[in-house]
């Protein structure tokens with residue numbers, strides 16, 4: 001299920017499931033399945049959780065959402081702890097200065113155990129209620145894990161949307177926290193829009209998308225300056241990109257594999273950044289991959305899977321993540337703080353104060 005400001009897409013029933021993205025793509029192309037929905041992990045070679053639904057229901061209004069839940073955490077453990085995350089960032093900055101990589105996105109995860117079970121639908125509604133666009137997604141990961149776990153999130157970032165020969169992307173990179181004080185909130189946003197460090201961090205993503213889209217599209221239109229956009233918790237720099245495919249038969253799933261993971265979640269050059277992430281963080285699973293859908297004619301939409309959590313089959317254990325783009329002028333403490341603010345998306349939906357993170 002994907003809720004977006006322009007409507008909701010829901011897969012109902014399962015007629016097939018795929019862990020191999022290429023097999024899924026081939027089945028769609030051959031007309032063996034009518035549509036695909038689900039999640040692709042950060043490393044697309046790892047098992048995906050894609051299903052061919054019996055019915056793809058489109059055109060419903062965005063999820064109206066609900067108030068936050070009111071759970072307590074009986075345990076929270078951050079991987080790595082804050083000191084280690086700062087050290088990792090300082091080390092990444094050294095590698096950037098040494099010229100090994102231009103940008104790399106480093107993330108940390110937090111494991112929570114809740115006092116009471118939650119159902120995936122409850123968390124989905126609370127996430128949808130936490131942002132003005134009612135952005136939310138929920139994917140049953142059973143096809144990949146066989147365990148009844150779910151990936152649930154409220155990502156604001158569209159990797160791509162494809163309709164006919166038109167492709168739009170809406171990358172986010174560059175961040176600052178929202179404030180309850182309107183004057184502080186405005187000043188923070190203005191500072192972000194003028195931040196050379198954040199503008200540079202953002203430009204890596206737009207450059208990547210321009211380059212990748214250029215392989216398949218005649219025209220790629222993107223404004224030269226990003227715009228400010230907000231979620232319930234964060235301000236971001238965002239750029240609306242629009243391109244026209246030379247061959248409209250290219251599917252939204254093909255595009256998701258071509259474009260992601262972008263430097264909003266990986267880095268530049270992509271292969272070097274991905275290698276650093278694997279060495280430093282290990283397996284990211286479904287965090288920073290993509291979730292979405294693709295129909296029989298190849299239209300669809302795929303979101304970057306950030307501001308999300310994996311809810312285990314027991315309904316009480318969750319893992320959530322937050323990362324940030326590291327560039328030459330990144331400050332380790334400021335980057336650590338940024339991950340704390342980003343973690344609020346899931347914590348707020350659960351109704352758990354972020355101060356409950358102990359390490």
Ligand SMILES: C=C(O[C@H]1C=CC=C(C(=O)O)[C@@H]1O)C(=O)O
Pocket residue numbers: 105107157172173174175236263264265306307321322323324325342
């Ligand atoms: C990697 C994440 O955010 C990305 C999206 C927006 C802003 C970002 C940043 O400013 O670093 C990140 O690129 C995350 O939320 O885990």
